[in-house]
Structures are given as C-alpha cells and as structure tokens.
Amino acid sequence: xxxxxxxxxxxxxxxxxDRPFCVxxxxxxxxxxxxxxxxxxxxxxxxxxxxxxxxxxxxxxxLDVNAGIPLADEPAILAKTIQLVQSLTDLPLSIDSSIVAxxxxxxxxxQGRPLVNSVTxxxxxxxxxxxxxxxxxxxxxxxxxxxxGISEDPDVRFAVxxxxxxxxxxxxxxxxxxxxxxxxxxxxxxxxxxxxAFRLIRxxxxxxxxxxxxxxxxxxxxxxxxxxxxxxxxxxxxxxxMTSAIMNPLxxxxxxxxxxxxxxxxxxxxxxxxxxxxxxPTPEAAERGERRRRRA
Amino acid sequence: xxxxxxxxxxxxxxxxxDRPFCVxxxxxxxxxxxxxxxxxxxxxxxxxxxxxxxxxxxxxxxLDVNAGIPLADEPAILAKTIQLVQSLTDLPLSIDSSIVAxxxxxxxxxQGRPLVNSVTxxxxxxxxxxxxxxxxxxxxxxxxxxxxGISEDPDVRFAVxxxxxxxxxxxxxxxxxxxxxxxxxxxxxxxxxxxxAFRLIRxxxxxxxxxxxxxxxxxxxxxxxxxxxxxxxxxxxxxxxMTSAIMNPLxxxxxxxxxxxxxxxxxxxxxxxxxxxxxxPTPEAAERGERRRRRA
Numbered sequence: 369x370x371x372x373x374x375x376x377x378x379x380x381x382x383x384x385x386d387r388p389f390c391v392x393x394x395x396x397x398x399x400x401x402x403x404x405x406x407x408x409x410x411x412x413x414x415x416x417x418x419x420x421x422x423x424x425x426x427x428x429x430x431l432d433v434n435a436g437i438p439l440a441d442e443p444a445i446l447a448k449t450i451q452l453v454q455s456l457t458d459l460p461l462s463i464d465s466s467i468v469a470x471x472x473x474x475x476x477x478x479q480g481r482p483l484v485n486s487v488t489x490x491x492x493x494x495x496x497x498x499x500x501x502x503x504x505x506x507x508x509x510x511x512x513x514x515x516x517g518i519s520e521d522p523d524v525r526f527a528v529x530x531x532x533x534x535x536x537x538x539x540x541x542x543x544x545x546x547x548x549x550x551x552x553x554x555x556x557x558x559x560x561x562x563x564x565a566f567r568l569i570r571x572x573x574x575x576x577x578x579x580x581x582x583x584x585x586x587x588x589x590x591x592x593x594x595x596x597x598x599x600x601x602x603x604x605x606x607x608x609x610m611t612s613a614i615m616n617p618l619x620x621x622x623x624x625x626x627x628x629x630x631x632x633x634x635x636x637x638x639x640x641x642x643x644x645x646x647x648x649p650t651p652e653a654a655e656r657g658e659r660r661r662r663r664a
Numbered sequence: 665x666x667x668x669x670x671x672x673x674x675x676x677x678x679x680x681x682d683r684p685f686c687v688x689x690x691x692x693x694x695x696x697x698x699x700x701x702x703x704x705x706x707x708x709x710x711x712x713x714x715x716x717x718x719x720x721x722x723x724x725x726x727l728d729v730n731a732g733i734p735l736a737d738e739p740a741i742l743a744k745t746i747q748l749v750q751s752l753t754d755l756p757l758s759i760d761s762s763i764v765a766x767x768x769x770x771x772x773x774x775q776g777r778p779l780v781n782s783v784t785x786x787x788x789x790x791x792x793x794x795x796x797x798x799x800x801x802x803x804x805x806x807x808x809x810x811x812x813g814i815s816e817d818p819d820v821r822f823a824v825x826x827x828x829x830x831x832x833x834x835x836x837x838x839x840x841x842x843x844x845x846x847x848x849x850x851x852x853x854x855x856x857x858x859x860x861a862f863r864l865i866r867x868x869x870x871x872x873x874x875x876x877x878x879x880x881x882x883x884x885x886x887x888x889x890x891x892x893x894x895x896x897x898x899x900x901x902x903x904x905x906m907t908s909a910i911m912n913p914l915x916x917x918x919x920x921x922x923x924x925x926x927x928x929x930x931x932x933x934x935x936x937x938x939x940x941x942x943x944x945p946t947p948e949a950a951e952r953g954e955r956r957r958r959r960a
Binding site: 555556559560562563566587591592593596597599600601603604606607608624625627628629631632633634637638639642643645646647648 | 851852855856858859862883887888889892893895896897899900902903904920921923924925927928929930933934935938939941942943944
C-alpha cells in the first residue's frame, strides 16, 4: 500500500491509498494576489501569518508555500516564508516554485521532510530537480507534461508520469516519494477534462501505484458556482483514487466534499471526523460546555 | 450503449450510460409520512398534487409513486394516484409497490411505458412480477437481494443481480429494461457500504451492462449533515457509473451534486444546464428582465 511520508520537525503526515484525503492548503501563494505579492516583496508577512493560521484552523493537513513574485528575490523570500510558516504551525509544507534555486533555498531551511512542488517530465527539469529530491531525501510532485506540452490524451499523460517515475528511480528515488499531478484542465473549455482526469488517476493508482494530487479549483475555471463544481470534482476524483489536492480549505463546500468522500470510502473510522464536525451537541452536552465556559 | 426507455403519453426519458443522470423524485410516498398516509387513505390528494408540482419545478426527470398505506386498499389508491399525477405532469413515472396486485392496478391505468419498482431475486417475486413486465412491455427496478437476505459482499449481490437478469431473459425481457438497485446500506452502521456500492455499480455497468439506481438518502441514515453525505455519495456513485437515483429533488445540495457530476462526466454539453441554473445575469440582461417585468 503506497504511502508518501512528509513531516515537519514534530509532526508526520502520510498521504496514502488507505489514509484520509490530504488537504494541502493553497493560500500562501502571491500568484494572482497583487496585494500579497507587494507585501511579501516588501518583507511584510502579516497576510502570510493570517493565511497560515486560518488554513490550520480550517483543517488543512499540509500547507503549500509559494513565493513566486516577478522581479523579486524568490529564493530569499521563499526561505523566509517557510521559516515563518514553520514557526506558526507544525503541519508539513509543500515547497512550491518553478525556480530551482528557490526550491534549493527552501529545502536548505526546511525542518523535516517536505513535499517539493514540482518537477515536470522535461529533461532539464528532471536533471535539475531530481538530484535535490535525492539529496534532501524528500517527496516530490510530478506534473504529467513534458517538452511536447500537455496532452489531452490521458494515456499520453500516463506515459509521461511513468517516465518521470522511471527517471526518479535512476536517481534512487522510490515511487512512494512521487505524488503525480494529472493536470486537471478547465471543464468549461474541455468537456472531457473530468473523464480524462478520472481515467488517469485510476491508471496512476492501479498501474503505477503512486499517490496523486492536483490543483482542484482549476477544473471550474470560468464557470459560475465554482464551489459546487469543485466539490463534485473532489468527490469523484477521490472515488477514482486521488489521495490529496492543493485546494482552499477555507471553502466549506470543498471541505465538506472531502470529509464526505472519506466517510464514503471508509477512511473516516466510525465517521468520527464527520461527527466531530457536524454533530449537534445534545442539550446536556451543550449545558456542560456552557458551565465550563462560565467557570473559565 | 445501454438505454432504458420510459415514457408518459407525451414524453420519453432515456436512462443511459451516456445520458445525464436521471433524478427520480421520491416524495410521493406515504411511508414514514403519517399525515400524507391519512390524507391519501381518505381520498385527499392535495399533498400529492403539491409534491408533484414541486418536484417537477425542482428538476426531477421522473417521479416515483408509492401508495403503501397499512390496511388501505393499496391497488385502488395507487391507481388513482397515478392517474392524478399523470394529469399534472408529463414526466414518466416509477410505479412503486411491494404488492403485486397494486403494481398490476397501476400498470392497468398508466399512460405510456413506466418503470416498475421493484422485483427482488426471490423466486416467488420473480415469477409474480416478471410476467407483468413482459405483458405491459415496461422496465423494472431489480433489487439485488434474495431469499438469503442482503449480502454485505458486493460480489454476492452482483451474482443475485445477474440471476435476475437471466431470469428476466427467460421471460423475454431485455437487460436494457432492467435497472439494478445495488442496495446502498447506511454508512454509519457499515463503514464499507460506500466501497461495496461503488464496486457493485462498476461491475453492474461493465459486466452486466445494465443501468443502476438506488434510494440515495439511505446511505446517510442516522448521521448529521445528511445532505452533505448524500451529495458526496451521489457524485461518487455517478463516477462509478450509476445512472439514476430515487432521491429528493427539493434538496439543493443533492441536485447541485447531480448537476455537477454530469458536468464532470461530460454529460452536460457545453455546461448548458449548469450555466442555465447558476449563471448570474449580466447587468444588461438583468435590466432587460426588469423592464420586461415592469411592462407585464
């Protein structure tokens, strides 16, 4: 049974076929957030702090940290952001950058075993990122595109993922340390985006036996009532075998979908997490809580 | 590609692998609704009328009609209810009873080609119901239990469904006229109920090539926040291949789940139904609508 082990200095999280769905909070990312980008570039991390605490409180299992700000010193800002976030939470982090020097700067300061986001199937990326994964003994998100771009054919994307897993093995990296992103396209533009993703997720799980993740909200890009579509997608992807997603834990519909999917797949033992979140207290329990609050 | 064709006097609905999910409204059913049972027994059909119109307005594709009232003349009441409902809507109906004489009374008055709900794998039921299905050339819900009860093993339930399909063939009834109910158990009592259902739905589709349905809300029995669980289940069952459900179309979370699942499976061409339901009007369109309302 495949398990990807990530950790902070004090907390271990396992992404796995029989584990509850792993919610990777996406908020600490200045892409498309001009105000946050300006703040981070100016050394103001108040929003990063707030986003960290809010995502932890909302039930994220990991946090993605991205510092991609045009013309800024991304390696330095990413390293600083990671140190700050690790001082605020014990959740393991995903170190997110397309710049190898930034990944390396992040890895150098990270406490624990992070997930590196990401490597693609392009030769130069593989040769730049895989040695880092081996050197720091960590896990990596593998995006199933290569020099030829993103194929619409899920079987071509499967072949790219397979090649990444093989190349990683050449570097001494195990399949359990690779979390494949099937690249979910906007369904409003590509009507088969869902079917392609579900087919690919199934093949990745059954044939390559790797964990999977994706940027879930991409599927609803350009459509109204996005939370409803994201929720449907998350349940269906989980049913097809997806084991994590980079998503916004502050959205109740998506989080309910993920918790509901765990119940349905028998991953929430005795429905404990569902009951903790949704059970109305009995009148007696409510009164006990009230008395406790008054005494405090 | 399997298609189950049902109709009223003027409208045909096809349940099928490549068709949008078929929502069968469950409301016209006195089971557990004491007031409705008393009304129907007394010949008062005001609630039946209201439930018919509300379910049609909410977007149901078919309506289930049940008149199971203890000590009442079920065949007569069921026939009367069907005639009334057919006078109010052109949606095809599912004639729902465990009493063969009631099914026969309903079939005798029904205009079009109904779905009969249901037959089980018990010998006496098969021999009583299948000849009616053949005689009236209609479709039937087959419930995957038999004399031995309801197995927890999805493969045993598959075998029961297979036997029903074979017995139906002996009566000259085609597999496309059989919609199998995999019998979804409450997940709060049976943690593997979801996994069992999804596995069974997949096998029924891929191996028996039959359409499937179920009483969807049963899965969340006894748990809080049932709509969230039902929504997750519906999306996941649709992803596994389920093509219809007997459910409450008045619940927004479940209907959004079904519409979202259709988008994800490429069954809502160009997302038209999703856009019709959820698109915010542009300021110009809103103004045009406002002017039209003022003129009216």
